[in-house]
Amino acid sequence: MKAIRAILGICLLGLPLIAEVRVSHADAVKNALKHPAPEYSPMAKQMRIQGDVEVEVKIAESGEVADVKVVTGNPMLSTTVVRAIKDWRFTPFTEGGKASPAVANLRFTFRQ
Template sequence: MKKLILPVLMIVSLTAFAEDTPKRVPHATAVQSVTTKIVPDYSPIAKQLKIQGSVELEAVIGEDGSVEKVNIISGNPVLTKPASEALKKWKFKPFLEGDKPIKVVSSFDFDFKL
């Protein structure tokens, strides 16, 4: 009996983990689903210091199309903060698997130029 319990618990745990793991979608697919897009502010300090560059972020998009979490992949910290804050306000059409909304993850690039 004990030998049966451990495999069953492992399967249940892995199934629960798999359901919480967002499905990766290509950048182009994610961008096509945007319904509300906020442009990041160029912070006064970044302008004053003439900081330019690219920021790469990764966003977890919930079943309702809202951004649940933003991870910074690369970029100057002076630029990543406003990009991250803007991306958190984006809204998307829900991503569907069959007819069921699912959580997804995708990457987004922001270019800051003066």
């Protein structure tokens, strides 16, 4: 057991310890410098597809979107959300006075 801990400790020494700041939907929107709204796809509208789309957004230290993953939502609606979110830019989030990567869950509602 001691050998496993020692090996694990050595392996972890080489990894940077960067904590992501967890950001609420409201704070993420408030810090968004550029936030184009997702389009309601004409095809989804014609098919009367409605609902919510929730995405997890990883924000780099620079404030740019690093990654977007769909948590829930119809694919016909979520595609436009992901496309729009990739163009968002944020004021960098800080942890201890230093710019830090952040994660936020954002929800969008599509209704006719």
